[in-house]
Amino acid sequence: xxxxxxVFMLVSGVIVAAVTGRMEAVTNAVLSGAxxxxxxxxxxxxxxxxxxxxxxxxxxxxxxxxLAKLIYPVARFLYPSVPKDxxxxxxxxxxxxxNMLGLGSAATPLGLKAMxxxxxxxxxxxxxxxxxxxxxAINTSGLTIIPATVIxxxxxxxxxxxxxxxxxxxLATFLATTTAVFLDRYYRNRERRRxxxx
Amino acid sequence: MMEIVQLIAAWSLxxxxxxxxxxxxLMRRVPVYETFIDGAKxxxxxxxxxxxxxxxMLVAVSVFRESGALDLLIGSLNPLLEPLxxxxxxxxxxxxxxISGSGSMxxxxxxxxxxxxxxxxxxxxxxxxxxxxxxxxVLTVYFGSVGIRNARYAVKVGLLADLASxxxxxxxxxxxxx
Numbered sequence: 001x002x003x004x005x006x007v008f009m010l011v012s013g014v015i016v017a018a019v020t021g022r023m024e025a026v027t028n029a030v031l032s033g034a035x036x037x038x039x040x041x042x043x044x045x046x047x048x049x050x051x052x053x054x055x056x057x058x059x060x061x062x063x064x065x066x067l068a069k070l071i072y073p074v075a076r077f078l079y080p081s082v083p084k085d086x087x088x089x090x091x092x093x094x095x096x097x098x099n100m101l102g103l104g105s106a107a108t109p110l111g112l113k114a115m116x117x118x119x120x121x122x123x124x125x126x127x128x129x130x131x132x133x134x135x136x137a138i139n140t141s142g143l144t145i146i147p148a149t150v151i152x153x154x155x156x157x158x159x160x161x162x163x164x165x166x167x168x169x170x171l172a173t174f175l176a177t178t179t180a181v182f183l184d185r186y187y188r189n190r191e192r193r194r195x196x197x198x
Numbered sequence: 199m200m201e202i203v204q205l206i207a208a209w210s211l212x213x214x215x216x217x218x219x220x221x222x223x224l225m226r227r228v229p230v231y232e233t234f235i236d237g238a239k240x241x242x243x244x245x246x247x248x249x250x251x252x253x254x255m256l257v258a259v260s261v262f263r264e265s266g267a268l269d270l271l272i273g274s275l276n277p278l279l280e281p282l283x284x285x286x287x288x289x290x291x292x293x294x295x296x297i298s299g300s301g302s303m304x305x306x307x308x309x310x311x312x313x314x315x316x317x318x319x320x321x322x323x324x325x326x327x328x329x330x331x332x333x334x335x336v337l338t339v340y341f342g343s344v345g346i347r348n349a350r351y352a353v354k355v356g357l358l359a360d361l362a363s364x365x366x367x368x369x370x371x372x373x374x375x376x
Binding site for chain 2 (some may be wrong): 002005006009010012013014015016017020022025026028029030032033034036037038040041044045048049050051052053054055056057058059060061062063108111112115116118119124125126127128132133135136137139140141142144146147149150151153154157158159160161162163164165166167168169171172173175176177179180183184187188191
């Protein structure tokens, strides 16, 4: 997918430039694009390094676990098929908490651990279980509280108020994740109705 | 409304930055500075890892824009999207968000450069980038790790949720910054 899009952007650009006679612009665009990529990266370096350090402190202080305790009731509601004391529940809430804190690098291993533990509960090892689909729905819709990378990039491009988007991001994430949970339930029930009819 | 948003936005980061080390040191006796340095080190490879992605993507995005192909696309979509309150410059980013996180980040920085991060479009792009995740990547990695072949309705739900996050970002940014 990404291969096709990448080639499409490059090739359609060159074709349009050929038609409109803007070939030099393309050559310049290659150089300026590569340079922009490098500059953006160095700009990101400062905020990502700082944020990773701060989040390591949060991790060691047990803030992930504290948050996990708070969201445990929500997880019970979201994953009715997972037994209360199963280790999968622990990984699921830890994954949600890490996502919320913007600990992307910690969230993925926790999510994969949850996946593995859900697989133990799964009767058909090649077919995704209900709980797995819910885990996916929640992880693909994002759960950010502080969008650190975006704030860093806004700073780099001279924003007068880089953190201004925190509130809109949290609201939009909340709406999107709620929708994802509803869709997950809707399609699960629809699948069940269809199987029953057969 | 605007004032409350500004207030939360201005306070959120400083409060978190002050609270975490204080809590860690006083309540949990974490050696905060050493822990900070240890974690900060792990930020370095994270950034280095995305650099090739950003360079590759920004070259493509920049060729696409400078050649006039982007204007062509925007021009043809404008009559369709403008009545809905969707800026057409935003569309390539919305389309790329579920497929490639670094791709949509590249388009976001391009929007910042062309329109400024504080423009309506800049705020919309910022919200969109933070409010969603790279669905196809998450799907592949999560299901792939345990050998699931039948994803049932998960792909559909993931992509519909991405559409929901595009609509949510548009709605919220229009509502708050409109």
